Amino acid sequence: MIRAPGMRPGRLALYAPFLPLFLICLGPLIFVLAKTSALERDMRIAATENMLWVVTQTQMEVLALTAETAAARRDADQIARRYDLALSRLSLLQEGPQARYLDRLGHGGLAARFSEDLLALDPLDHGQDAALYSALHDLGQTLHPQLNRIANDVMTHEWELSATRLEDYRATQRLIILAVAFAFLAALAISGLLLRDQSRLHRAEVQRLRTSSLLARERGTSAMYRDFAAMVSHQMRTPLSLIDSAMHRLARKGDAVTARDVAERHEVVRNAVRRLTRLVETVLILGRLDNDQLQRRLAPASLEALAGAAQTEAQTHSPQRQIRLVTSGTTTKALCDPYLVAHILDNLLSNALKYSAPDTPIDLRIFGRGGQVACAVVDQGPGIDLMDQPHVFDRYFRGTGQNDGQGTGLGLALARELAEAQGGRVTMETKPGTGSIFTLWLKAAEGARDGRG
Amino acid sequence: MRPSRLAIATALLITLALPVQAEVPVLTVTGQIARAPVELTQSDLLALPQHRLTTSTTVTDGTPEFEGFLIRDLLAHLEADGETVVALALNDYRIEIPLTDFDEFDVIGALRMNGESLSPRDKGPVWIVYPRDDHRELQDMRYDTRWVWQLVSLHVQ
Structure with a gap:
């Protein structure tokens, strides 16, 4: 032509x-x-x-x-x-x-x-x-x-x-x-x-759009897995090297190993193993979430009891920190999956512990409001930088100045996604210099108001 | 040079005879005019301001040059007051013409065509001629019927 x-x-x-x-x-x-x-x-x-x-x-x-x-x-x-x-x-x-x-x-x-x-x-x-x-x-x-x-x-x-x-x-x-x-x-x-x-033009256009959106999704997915793999390998290496060095020191001392040495190393290894366990758990939950295979067994549960368990658990691993549970006397139960709630609270608590000074307390406050039951995790840390605030819940986001190699950048993202999976949400209030409050909101279980169980 | 007596006598005879010949009325105007009826001779019509007009016609070839008086001049001269004028030809052809035609167009009562006087043996002594070539709307059969030749009378009403 x-x-x-x-x-x-x-x-x-x-x-x-x-x-x-x-x-x-x-x-x-x-x-x-x-x-x-x-x-x-x-x-x-x-x-x-x-x-x-x-x-x-x-x-x-x-x-x-x-x-x-x-x-x-x-x-x-x-x-x-x-x-x-x-x-x-x-x-x-x-x-x-x-x-x-x-x-x-x-x-x-x-x-x-x-x-x-x-x-x-x-x-x-x-x-x-x-x-x-x-x-x-x-x-x-x-x-x-x-x-x-x-x-x-x-x-x-x-x-x-x-x-x-x-x-x-x-x-x-x-x-x-x-x-x-x-x-x-x-x-x-x-x-x-x-x-x-x-x-014909219309069909071509649709095809083009479909292809480009598929491509974008593909790219996003591959970027996500790249980030994921980098994070996981990094996070696994640190506790593994801790375990390795603890074992190495014990081996070097030979017969001169005292009970105190063993107790110290035992503590280090246990902490490292705990970190690995949390990591594996997080990865598993994330995988299920992304593939829509997350098991949710929603049932009325006492948020107060769950928060208490989280407090006890955190206190065990951080005996020197002050972690307080504050209740307003509400007996309303939350409609939730206890396993997922435990995971969320664990994330929020370890976050609060990590980003606040050792001599400052952490509060867990339970309260009910407008058909919802909430648990606020309050720290007295430095708060979150204004620039970082919009990205706090993004996956793999690490705050400015948090380059100590600790943290997956998944904790808060996972907490929010898991809360949403149960029909709830996680909100944030922060004031630089004063501290941050991360609150888990869950639906109140209707008709399960009084302490029947 | 000495003019012959015969020539002088002939000239005198023609001079005397001419006014007599010119006295024959060629156009009669009747109806709503100042002093009806008015009979006009060839010299009366020639005394009106003469106007030249070159135009094609439906019955001749080419574009003859016509010469004559503007109908509106004649009607103004006679203080005509009406809506239409009925034009009558020697052979009793009759047509009604609205007076507005004469205001809108330079319609003439032609007395001469291509320099020659119109004769009653042709289309004379008066032929109503429209400026056909100057106005597109005049090239229309409805106007062609108003080109009255051998015009003998006008009746204003």
Whole structure:
């Protein structure tokens, strides 16, 4: 295909099929236009010519003159007037358009000859007398049938012209109908082609969008797994190396190992193993969450009891920290999965412990509000930087200045996602320099209000 | 050079005869005018401001040059007051013409065509001629019927 410079090939290809259709419908239309305009012109001339009227008027004037010359009481003025009128009609027949018409009928020059014959008997030259009247009468008698024949021929000619004109009309009419039909079909074809192109474009667009969104998802997924793998390998390496170095030291001391040494190393290894366990647990839960295979067994449970268990657990591993459980006396149970809630609270607590000074306390506050039961984890740490706040719940996000290699960057993200999986949420309030409050909100279990169990 | 007596006598005869010939009225105007009826001679019509007009016609070839008076001048001169004028020809052809035609277009009562006086043996002595070539709307059959030749009378109403 020839491509016009500067024109997108798609465009040209779009219009190329219409070109013959345009020609097919425009061709007859132009022809019809020319034909009707020719007809109109022809009609105008024919109507203006009005040849039959001109010839019969001439015939009538000649007849009037003939009658006047034969009248019982002849009037000279009247005869002169009739003579002039007859002459004027004959001269009209000799003018261009009329002369050409008569020429076409084979009567060319007749009017001029009649005029000459009449002028030979001019009353102004001869004076009016009986001889002139008689001559004029004789001439009129010979002119009359000849003019009658001309009128007759004009009439039949006009009829023929009319018949031809009607035929032309009919042919033109048929052409118009054909042209309109063609135009209609062409329009149909054009809209059909346009629609086809449109839907083809639409399909291509949809396909493109689908592909690009698939690609984006694919990219996101692969980035996620890359981040995940980096985090997991890093997080596993630290406790493993801790365990390794503890065992190494014990081995080096040989027989000189005291009970205190063993107790110290035992503590280090236990902490490392705990970190590994938490990591494995987190990874497992995350995997289930991403694959929609997270098991949720929602049942009424006492948030206070769950918080108490979390407190005890945290206290065991951080005996030197002060962790307080504050209840407002609510006995409302939460509709939740205890296993997931334990995981969330564990995350929030270890976060609070990690990001606050060792001599500051951590509070767990249980309260109910508007059909919800909440557990707020309150620390007196430095708070979260304003810039970091919007990203706190993003996966793999680590706060500015948290480059100590500790933390997965998953804790808060997982806490929120797990809360949402139970129809709850995790909110954050933070004030730089004062501390942060992360609150787990859960739905209150309706009808399980009192302490039945 | 000494003019012959015969020539002088002939010239005198023509001079005397001419006014007599010119006294023959060629156009009669009747109806709503100041002093109806008015009979106008060829010299009366020639005394009006003459106007030239070149136009094609439906009955001749080419574009003849016409010369004559503006109909509106004649009607103003006679203080005509009406809506239409009925034009009557020598052969009793009648047509009604709205007076607005004469205000809108420079319609003339032609007395001469291509420099020659119009004769009653042709389309004279007066032929109503419209400036057909100057106005597209005048190229219409409805106006063609108002080109009255051998005009003999006008009736204002």
